[in-house]
Amino acid sequence: MSGQAALRRDVAIVSWASFETPSEPARNEVEMLLPVVQEALGKVGLTQQDIGFTVSGSSDYLQGFPFAFVGALDAVGAWPPIRESHVEMDGAFALYEAVNVLQEEGIDTALVYAFARPSRGEVDRTLALQLDPYYVAPLWPDARGLAALQAQAMKDSGRFGDVPDLPPTYVADGCVAVVLAVGDRARELTKTPAWIRGIDHRIEPPSLGVRDLTTSPSTIAAGDAAGAAGADAAWLHVPYPHQELVLREALGLSGATVDSAAGPVMVGGLERLAAAAAGIAAGKARRAVAHATSGPCLQQNLVAVLEGVAQ
Amino acid sequence: MSEPVTIVETPIKLDFSYTPGVASSRFLRSLEKGKIVGQRCPKCKKVYMPPRGACSMCGVATDEELILSGKGTVCTFCVTRIPTPGLDAPYVSAWIRLDGADITSMFLIQECDPEEVRLGMRVEAVWVDEADREPNLGNIKYFRPTGEPDADYDTYKDYV
Ligand SMILES: [Zn+2]
Numbered sequence: 335m336s337g338q339a340a341l342r343r344d345v346a347i348v349s350w351a352s353f354e355t356p357s358e359p360a361r362n363e364v365e366m367l368l369p370v371v372q373e374a375l376g377k378v379g380l381t382q383q384d385i386g387f388t389v390s391g392s393s394d395y396l397q398g399f400p401f402a403f404v405g406a407l408d409a410v411g412a413w414p415p416i417r418e419s420h421v422e423m424d425g426a427f428a429l430y431e432a433v434n435v436l437q438e439e440g441i442d443t444a445l446v447y448a449f450a451r452p453s454r455g456e457v458d459r460t461l462a463l464q465l466d467p468y469y470v471a472p473l474w475p476d477a478r479g480l481a482a483l484q485a486q487a488m489k490d491s492g493r494f495g496d497v498p499d500l501p502p503t504y505v506a507d508g509c510v511a512v513v514l515a516v517g518d519r520a521r522e523l524t525k526t527p528a529w530i531r532g533i534d535h536r537i538e539p540p541s542l543g544v545r546d547l548t549t550s551p552s553t554i555a556a557g558d559a560a561g562a563a564g565a566d567a568a569w570l571h572v573p574y575p576h577q578e579l580v581l582r583e584a585l586g587l588s589g590a591t592v593d594s595a596a597g598p599v600m601v602g603g604l605e606r607l608a609a610a611a612a613g614i615a616a617g618k619a620r621r622a623v624a625h626a627t628s629g630p631c632l633q634q635n636l637v638a639v640l641e642g643v644a645q
Numbered sequence: 646m647s648e649p650v651t652i653v654e655t656p657i658k659l660d661f662s663y664t665p666g667v668a669s670s671r672f673l674r675s676l677e678k679g680k681i682v683g684q685r686c687p688k689c690k691k692v693y694m695p696p697r698g699a700c701s702m703c704g705v706a707t708d709e710e711l712i713l714s715g716k717g718t719v720c721t722f723c724v725t726r727i728p729t730p731g732l733d734a735p736y737v738s739a740w741i742r743l744d745g746a747d748i749t750s751m752f753l754i755q756e757c758d759p760e761e762v763r764l765g766m767r768v769e770a771v772w773v774d775e776a777d778r779e780p781n782l783g784n785i786k787y788f789r790p791t792g793e794p795d796a797d798y799d800t801y802k803d804y805v
Contacts, residue, residue: 362666364699368706382704398661408697411704455661463657472655 345436346520346527347512347640349378350608354508354598357453363397367409367449367509374511375445378523382410385513386441388418389432391425391448392600395460406449417441424448425510425604426571426626426636432514433533442519449509450600457599458503464629466540477630478503481574484547484631488576491548498575504596510605528611528622528640532560535636537629547631553584556637557623565639567591567619569610571603571626580632585623603627607638614642668698671710673780679772681785683746685709691747695782715770717743717788718796720804724759735759741768741788742804749804756789764805765795 351373358366375381382388388410394402403420412418419435421428425448432444452460458476465471481500488497513523520527536552536559538545557563568587572578572594582592593613597605603626610624619640626636665673668684672695675682684696684707691700693707700707722739729736737759740749754762756771768788778784 358664360664360667360670362664362669362698364697365666365668365706368699368704371704395659398659398663407704408699408701409704411700411702413702451664454664456659460659463659468653468655471657 341433341437341530341532343437343516344520344529345433345514345516346529347607347611348515348520348524348527349374349513350511350611351377352508352510352601352605352608354506354601354605356506358451358507363402363406363449363451363509364408366451366507367406367447367511370509371409371445371447371511374513378513378515380443380513380523382416382445383414385443385445386417387432387435387444388416389420389428389435389444389446391421391423391428391446391604392450393422393460395463396450396452396455396457396600398455409447410445423634424571424600424602424626424628425512426607426624427535427603427628427634429512429514429604429607430533430535430636433530436514436516442516444514445511446514446604447509447511448601448604450598451507452505452599453507457505461599461630478574480542480630481577483542485574485576487547488579493548494576494579497579500574500576504573506598508598508601508605510601510608512604512608512611524615526615526642528614528642531621531639531641532562533636533638534559535634537634540633542631545631548580550580550584550632550635553581553625553632553635553637556635557585560623560637560639562586562623562637562639565590565619565621565623567610567613567621568593568623568625569606569613570594571606572596573599573602573627577627577632581625585625585637587623590623591619603636610638610640614640617642666698668696668707670780672696675712676782676784677778677780679775679778679784681713681715681743681770682710683713683743685711692745693748694743694746694750711745713743713745715743716791717741717746717768718801719754719762719764719766719768720749720801721764722754722762724762737762739768739788740804742801752785753787754789755787761790763795765798765801767791767793767796
């Protein structure tokens, strides 16, 4: 999809709320999510029954609980039955689905949320299960080890100057909720909607051996389709510090203010979209890029372009 | 031609620590004391047992707690005639609506002939000895008939 052209209806981020802590000791996923969902809805005076489409991003593998994403619906209340979906990915990719569903007449609002408590498991090992189940996952290459291969390839390329050393995988628990609305509905709900002018996501081959890990063709393609050129600020999802260098190059961000964060796994990307919307609402940026990634070594990348004025 | 490979074994093992949550922790601690604590939804007033801290239908926290009696009514049941580890066949599993609760939960029914179990039968919880209790639902060994007259169909017809 070439972002701007394909959005028949203008969609804006109108509200958001988030929570992050190094390790949530006592509350379960639903208890962590409830106040955050309520806050995001409450800021624009909505209840779950006003929402046309609900979608979440999370991974049951982190919770070790089959259909954990269904249990999380306790945090929104699915009665009378709601129109709902889920992606086993970062919540940013759930937002992409919501933007597409909002192109349908009759659905004017969407709630997107993401949650994870990776502090309770072994996230580096758990993420190995994203890999090829027959030839790669049984070797248990941990997430940090794969990121280190990428950092080493960058050092060897000589293209990046100083490549930062690899810290331990960032582990935090948290959740984020984002409310979307279309056209006049968005203008009713807030004085400062952050309009999604373009959004696109691309994936690279699953086999790490066929990729050049020092570049991110999927980010370049998603950025082109979303219209990232000319942005004056960017909110990048950077699970490991060296990846910021690859993303800056892929998005051509020279001259733009860049804010990078990892965030909790499955949550960090959607948090970047919320942070970019906050930047637009606060007048810190005119045209903002929000980026989210999922998978090993920036395998999948989503780029959205936000502005304070509608098309 | 060599034979095609039809099976590849790739064992996977991950360890998790489960967090019941704040509301479920209170419920589990009460079970150690031999009490069944339900939670009421402030919006639709439904009482959840076991409580999970939020009303599935309304999406709000269920903060109000109330102690249930430990007696209930059989809403539906199944007789299993194949033994399972720790259970000799035949055994009876039943969905029981505890008095005061608005959802049913599954328990075993013992101390009676499986053929006697029926919808509307009144049953009560049989607890593990106090010294052996842990914070989990296993503290209720099973339910047994109370001998009371069967409940009126109207009191459980929505749960069959
Ligand atoms: Zn309720």
